[in-house]
Amino acid sequence: MRFATIDDGTLDGRLHLVSRDNLLCAPSSTALTLQSALEDWDTLEPALRAEYDALNAGKGSQFDPLRARAPLPRAWQWLDASAYNSHGELMQTAFNLAPIDTRGRPLMYQGMSDRFHAPFANVKLPSEQDGIDFEAEFGVILGAVPMGADAIEARARIRLVVQINDWSLRALGAVEMKTGFGWINAKPACSMAPVAVTPDELGQYWRDCRVDLSLVVDWNGKRFGAANGYPMSVGFDGLIAHAAYSRDLATGTVLGSGTVSNANFREVGSSCIAERRAIETIDHGAASTDFMKFGDRVRMEATLPDGSPLFGPIDQQVVKA
Numbered sequence: 495m496r497f498a499t500i501d502d503g504t505l506d507g508r509l510h511l512v513s514r515d516n517l518l519c520a521p522s523s524t525a526l527t528l529q530s531a532l533e534d535w536d537t538l539e540p541a542l543r544a545e546y547d548a549l550n551a552g553k554g555s556q557f558d559p560l561r562a563r564a565p566l567p568r569a570w571q572w573l574d575a576s577a578y579n580s581h582g583e584l585m586q587t588a589f590n591l592a593p594i595d596t597r598g599r600p601l602m603y604q605g606m607s608d609r610f611h612a613p614f615a616n617v618k619l620p621s622e623q624d625g626i627d628f629e630a631e632f633g634v635i636l637g638a639v640p641m642g643a644d645a646i647e648a649r650a651r652i653r654l655v656v657q658i659n660d661w662s663l664r665a666l667g668a669v670e671m672k673t674g675f676g677w678i679n680a681k682p683a684c685s686m687a688p689v690a691v692t693p694d695e696l697g698q699y700w701r702d703c704r705v706d707l708s709l710v711v712d713w714n715g716k717r718f719g720a721a722n723g724y725p726m727s728v729g730f731d732g733l734i735a736h737a738a739y740s741r742d743l744a745t746g747t748v749l750g751s752g753t754v755s756n757a758n759f760r761e762v763g764s765s766c767i768a769e770r771r772a773i774e775t776i777d778h779g780a781a782s783t784d785f786m787k788f789g790d791r792v793r794m795e796a797t798l799p800d801g802s803p804l805f806g807p808i809d810q811q812v813v814k815a
Contacts (some may be wrong), residue, residue, distance in 0.1 A: 495511065495542060495543060495546045495691070495692045495695070496511065496512040496513070496514065496516070496546070496689050496690070496691050496692075496695060497509060497510065497511060497512060497528055497531075497565055497654065497689065497690045497691075498510050498512045498519060498557065498559075498562045498565055498688050498689050498690070499527070499528055499562065499563045499564065499565050499566070499567060500519070500521075500561050500562060500563070501561055501562070501563050501612075505567065505568065506527040506528075506529060506567055506568065507527065507563045507567055508521055508526065508527070509521070509522045509525050509526060509527050509528050509530075509531060510522060510557075511542070511545050511546050511549050511554075512549075512557055512689050513549050513550050513554060513557070514550050514695070515802070515803065516557060516559075516689060516803040516804075516806060517556065517557060518549055518552070518554035518555065518556065518557055519549070519554055519555065519556075519557035520545065520548075520549050520553065520554040520555065522542065522545055523545065524538050524541040524542050524545060525538055525542070528565055528566050528635075528690070528746075529566065529745075529746050532635065532637060532653055532745050532746050533745050533746075535637055535653060559613065559614065559688040559689075559806050559807075560614050562612060562613060562614075562688035562689075562806075563612045564610035564611065564612055564613070564685070564686035564688075565635075565654070565656060565686060565687075565688070565689065565690035566610065566635055566656075566686070566690070566746060566748065567609065567610060567612075568607065568608050568609050568610070569607045569608075569610070569635075569746050569747065569748045570607065570744040570745070570746050570747060571604065571607050571743065571744055571746075571747040571748070572604065572605045572606060572607035572684065572747075572748050572749075572750070573602055573603070573604055573605075573733075573737050573747065573748070573749045573750070574602065574603055574605055574631075574660055574749070574750040574752060575600055575601060575602045575728070575733050575749070575750060575751060575752045576600075576601040576602070576752035576753070577600060577601075577726040577727055577728050577733060577751050577752050578725060578726060578727065578751070578752060578753065578754060578755035578756075579725075579727045580725070580755045580756055580757045580759060581752065581753050581755035581769055582601070584755070584759070584769055584772045584773060584776070585768070585769070585772050587772070587776055599736065600727075600728045600732065600733055600736045601752070602733065602736065602737060603676055603677060603681075604676070605660075605677065605681045605684070606681060606682070606683055606684075607748065609683050610658075610683060610684055610685065610686045610748075611659075611683055611684065611685035611686070611810070612685070612688075613685060613686065613687050613688045613806065613807065613808045613809065613810070614808075614809055614810065615685075615810060616810065616811050616812075616813045617661060617682075617685065617810050617811070617812050617813070618813055618814070618815040619661075619663070619682060619812060619813075619814070619815055620814075620815050621814075622785075622786075622787055622788060623665065624663035624664075624665050624666050624679075624680075625662075625663055625664030625665035625666070625667075625785045626661075626662075626663060626664075626785050626786035626787075626790075626812055627661070627662045627663070627664050627766050627767045627768055627785055627786065628659050628661065628662075628711070628713075628765075628766060628767070628786070628792045628794070629659065629660040629661070629662055629752075629753045629765060629766045630657075630658075630659060630709045630711045630719070630721075630753065630754055630765035630766070630794045631657075631658050631659075631660055631709075631750050631751045631752055631753055631754055631765070632655065632656070632657060632658070632705045632709065632723050632750070632751045632754065632796070633655070633656045633657070633658045633686075633748055633749060633750040633751065634652045634653075634654065634655055634656070634730050634734075634748070634749050635652075635653050635654040635655075635656060635690060635746065635747070635748050636651050636652060636653060636734065636743055636745070636746070636747045636748075636749065637651045637652075637653050637745050638651070638742065638743065638744065638745045639651045639734055639737075639738045639742065639743035639747070640738065640742055641738055641739070641740065641741055641742050642738065642739065643734070643735055643738045644735055645729075645731040645732050645734075645735045646731070647735075648730075648731045648732075648734035648735045648738065649703055649730075649731040649734075651734065651743075652693060652703070652730060652731070652734070653692070654690040654691060654692060654693075655690070655691050655692075655693055655695075655696065655700070655705060655805075656686055656687060656690045656691075656748070656805060657686070657687035657709070657794070657795070657796055657804075657805035657808065658684050658685065658686055658687075658748075658750050659684060659685040659686075659792070659794060659808050659810070660681075660684045660750060660752075660753070661681075661682050661683070661684060661685065662680060662681060662766070662768070663679065663680045663681075663682065664680070664767075664768055664785060666679045666680040667680035667681075684750075685808050685810060686808070687794075687795070687805035687806050687807065687808050688805070688806040688807075689803075689804065689805050689806045690805070691804055691805065695804065696798075696804070697798075699798065699799075701724065702724075702729050703729035703730040703731040703732075704723060704724045704726050704729050704730065705723035705724070705751075705796065706722065706723065706724040707722065707723055707796045707797070707798070707799075707804075708720040708721065708722050708723075708762070708796060709721060709722075709723060709754045709765060709794060709795075709796045710794065710795055710796065710797075711763070711764075711765055711792065711793070711794045712792070712793045712794070713767075713786075713790065713791075713792050714790055714791055714792075715791070717763065718763055718764065718765075718770070719762060719763030719764045719765050720762050720763060721754045721755055721756045721759070721762050721763065721764065721765050722754070722756055722762070723751065723754050723796070725755075725756055725757070726751055730749065730751070733749055733751075734749060737749065753765045753766045753769065755769060759773060760773075765794075767783060767785055767786070770783050771783055786812050787812070788812055788813055788814050789811065789812070789813070790811065790812050791809070791810065791811045791812075792808075792809075792810060792812075793807055793808065793809040793810075794807065794808050795807040795808070
């Protein structure tokens with residue numbers, strides 16, 4: 495199934511089903527919001543699937559992504575991992591950082607969850623001096639996960655897969671990381687592509703609880719990267735189990751993969767500017783790519799290999815707050 499949330503003037507918007515080709519949509523008569531669908535998923539799923547089947551038979555109206563909010567405009571919790579080893583290794587090499595002693599634990603932080611930017615909304619930020627950066631990644635939206643759930647149980651609680659831009663302010667992040675506490679100023683609200691999909695929509699490209707697809711990123715109309723989502727050091731099931739070690743995860747928790755990164759970065763490019771700058775530092779002794787300026791635009795989208803749409807694009811301009 496595919497879901498979108500259309501703006502209706504309320505905080506959570508109106509839940510719609512989206513057809514498999516992302517061309518048609520219809521408001522759900524089963525649930526008003528995505529959160530309410532998630533809260534009673536096991537009971538409502540058959541009716542939602544019936545609505546989805548009717549939509550794919552042509553019973554809907556044109557889907558306009560420009561009217562879409564984030565599929566889940568606000569969430570109880572947003573957790574983001576750093577699950578691509580190549581990304582961390584590049585940063586450590588470029589800036590002579592000691593390897594992080596994780597003792598085998600996945601890297602993860604808890605960020606701002608009370609809003610996710612709509613996929614085509616301008617993103618307002620305070621200053622170009624903060625090192626404005628995009629981070630293309632995949633994520634999952636969860637049903638309730640009990641404390642102590644293992645990876646097998648965690649896998650069963652994955653309801654939807656999404657595509658995320660985890661905005662970062664790099665100049666502030668460097669300062670906040672040294673405090674030993676968490677990020678606040680360096681991590682504004684994230685953006686989410688217009689369509690959330692059930693894992694079966696990815697078919698063979700949902701593999702080992704990973705998205706085995708390229709996430710294409712264009713910056714100001716020029717190709718920046720197309721890294722593949724599969725090479726996570728820990729799949730989403732393992733990340734969920736890690737997060738649930740000492741807490742229940744509320745229905746509607748969103749969990750991200752971290753910046754998609756591949757070891758063959760010289761071939762596929764990068765999913766964030768910081769990684770590109772790290773590569774330049776390794777190759778040339780200094781970074782030459784600047785961070786984003788007001789007026790810059792970033793577009794990111796993962797499709798099936800034949801070009802068929804999945805999540806739809808995130809296409810946003812950065813503007814001064």
